[in-house]
Amino acid sequence: MQRAGNILGNTDQRLGKVKKIRDRWNDIAGEVLAAQTTPVSIRGGTLRVLCESPAWIQQIDILSTSLLPRIKTMTGVRLKGIKGKFGVSRPISPGRKAPPKTIIPQLHSADIERVRDPAIKEALKDLLDLKGTNTDG
Numbered sequence: 001m002q003r004a005g006n007i008l009g010n011t012d013q014r015l016g017k018v019k020k021i022r023d024r025w026n027d028i029a030g031e032v033l034a035a036q037t038t039p040v041s042i043r044g045g046t047l048r049v050l051c052e053s054p055a056w057i058q059q060i061d062i063l064s065t066s067l068l069p070r071i072k073t074m075t076g077v078r079l080k081g082i083k084g085k086f087g088v089s090r091p092i093s094p095g096r097k098a099p100p101k102t103i104i105p106q107l108h109s110a111d112i113e114r115v116r117d118p119a120i121k122e123a124l125k126d127l128l129d130l131k132g133t134n135t136d137g
Contacts, residue, residue, distance in 0.1 A: 014042045014043075017042055017077045018039055018040065020075040020076070020077055021039045021047065021071055021075055021077060022038070022039050024074045024075055025038070027074060028067060028070045028071055028075075029063075033056070033059060033060075033063070036051060036052045036053070036056045037049050037050065037051050037052070037056055037060060037084070038050045040085075042077075042079070044080070045078075045079055045080035045081070046079065046080055046081045046082065046083050047071070047079050047082045047083070048083055048085055049082060049083070049084050050084075050085055050086075050087045051085065051086055052086075052087075053086070054086055056084065057084035057085070057086060059084075060082055060083070061082075061084060064081060064082040067082055068081070068082065108128075109125075109128060112124045112128065
């Protein structure tokens, strides 16, 4: 049986390595790749990188042979490999912006009156009526 301190020490050490990599990720991966990816964990000597689309997973795979030596040089962390995984992350540094959220504009009756297509106009009026109706009970 392992002691809790040993388990936490190993976890803490891996988290420390990930933090080192995350802190320098912009320099390691470059602005474009860093804006779409985030290093999240190390398991079995492999850095797991969260990618915002499957295309970036492919980029991580292609660039892994050049990223590994850069990680070692810039952070001192030795890794066996890098693996991309699909998912969206939060910003990791003040310089990195979160992806823009989709904003649904406010629907006003004056805007609806300018719509020429009668079917679309009717649908928009129905949406405006639904929006104004309290469905919570």
